Amino acid sequence: MAPSSFKLNTGARIPALGLGTWQAAQGDVKNAVSYALRTGYKLVDCAFCYGNEPEVGEGIKEALDSGAVKRDDLFVTSKMWCTFASRVEENLDMSLKDLGLDYVDLYLVHWPVALNPHGNDLKFPTRQDGSRDLDLSWSHIDTWKQMEKLVETGKTRAVGVCNYSVKYLQELLSYAAITPAVNQIENHPYLPQADVVSFCEARGIHIMAYSPLGSGGSPLIKEPLVESIAAKHGIPPATVLLSYHNQRGSTVLAKSVQPSRLDQNKTFINLDAEDMEVLEDIHRVVGTKRYVYPAFNVDFGFPDRS
Numbered sequence: 560m561a562p563s564s565f566k567l568n569t570g571a572r573i574p575a576l577g578l579g580t581w582q583a584a585q586g587d588v589k590n591a592v593s594y595a596l597r598t599g600y601k602l603v604d605c606a607f608c609y610g611n612e613p614e615v616g617e618g619i620k621e622a623l624d625s626g627a628v629k630r631d632d633l634f635v636t637s638k639m640w641c642t643f644a645s646r647v648e649e650n651l652d653m654s655l656k657d658l659g660l661d662y663v664d665l666y667l668v669h670w671p672v673a674l675n676p677h678g679n680d681l682k683f684p685t686r687q688d689g690s691r692d693l694d695l696s697w698s699h700i701d702t703w704k705q706m707e708k709l710v711e712t713g714k715t716r717a718v719g720v721c722n723y724s725v726k727y728l729q730e731l732l733s734y735a736a737i738t739p740a741v742n743q744i745e746n747h748p749y750l751p752q753a754d755v756v757s758f759c760e761a762r763g764i765h766i767m768a769y770s771p772l773g774s775g776g777s778p779l780i781k782e783p784l785v786e787s788i789a790a791k792h793g794i795p796p797a798t799v800l801l802s803y804h805n806q807r808g809s810t811v812l813a814k815s816v817q818p819s820r821l822d823q824n825k826t827f828i829n830l831d832a833e834d835m836e837v838l839e840d841i842h843r844v845v846g847t848k849r850y851v852y853p854a855f856n857v858d859f860g861f862p863d864r865s
Contacts, residue, residue: 591816604769670700745768749848771813
């Protein structure tokens with residue numbers, strides 16, 4: 560039977576499936592979150608940078624008010640944005656206010672880079688030449704030291720990172736008093752990131768996979784090798800791709816605002832060894848494809864960027 564949750568290095572359990580809210584259209588987020596939580600989802604993944612946490616909070620409140628779910632049963636994740644790398648708790652307080660919550664279950668560093676906190680934009684400050692206005696005086700290690708202090712406040716139950724390569728994880732762990740509970744990464748058969756997954760697994764850092772169908776039109780559901788596995792089992796390609804992560808022992812974030820798709824995404828199947836081998840090898844056949852790589856002009860240490 561496919562696992563419904565995984566144990567973190569904090570001792571807490573994280574759901575195997577989460578609802579992603581990145582790029583969800585304004586006006587749709589509240590209903591999607593409310594429906595998902597009232598029909599069995601337990602994890603909601605959000606972020607200050609997404610700009611929709613007030614709506615996410617409305618959806619959570621509606622689900623809680625319905626009596627279908629209790630706060631203790633939910634796992635809410637948010638993320639600290641790069642312009643707040645030197646004022647982490649301030650950004651968390653902003654998210655908690657928008658979400659209408661006293662705490663989140665997991666708070667993540669969105670990217671291991673700092674942007675000018677006094678620049679010309681709250682989220683994406685730029686220089687005169689249009690490039691990102693980086694704060695090169697600030698290290699992600701300094702950010703992590705502030706993240707660790709958040710656990711003592713009770714405003715988050717655990718802390719972790721996003722988009723960390725092995726290079727950045729090694730740097731972080733050489734200073735960290737608290738090992739990140741999670742590393743949330745772009746992860747799918749076009750981008751298996753085996754080096755990061757293996758490194759995290761060996762150190763008790765749980766992988767949370769985003770963009771499991773690819774990004775921008777879900778290109779992986781049209782991949783012939785995925786379609787062949789789906790036909791073999793008589794299931795939609797999306798179910799194959801979500802089950803791939805479950806079988807790997809990773810939490811996977813599925814994004815949709817359509818009730819029918821939200822329902823469909825709740826089903827995992829047990830893929831056989833041949834299926835997993837095909838999925839693990841797709842990137843060798845068609846090439847590695849990374850869809851999410853913001854224009855920070857920073858080398859994040861990803862060996863397979865393309």
